[in-house]
Each structure stands twice: as structure tokens, then as C-alpha cells.
Amino acid sequence: MSLSRRTNARLVDTISDLLIRLDSKGKIVKRPRKVYPMMLFGMLNFSRTLLE
Secondary structure, three states, X not given: OOOOHHHHHHHHHHHHHHHHHXXXXXXXXXXXXXXXXXXXXXXXXXXXXXXX
16 A cells, blocks of 8 residues: 555654654754654564564
């Protein structure tokens, strides 16, 4: 399933906001917002590939 660029951008922004809110220790900085969700997506993709 392919998502549009706008949908991808909204999804990354939403996950980024969620990760920042869940970070109780304040280790995630707001500046590189797209880095953390993209790392999460990469880990999920790798895990799925590893388990197949």
C-alpha cells in the first residue's frame, strides 16, 4: 500500500509529536523532529523483515 507524500508527512509529524510527549526524561529534542519517527519506522521494518 502506497501512501501519498502528504499522508506520509502527517504520519511522521504525528509520530514525532507522540514520541516527544512520551519522553518523560526529556532526552528527545524537538529540533530534528523527523529523525526519531524515521528511526522507529526503520526498526519496525527491520524487525518485520527479520521475523519473516
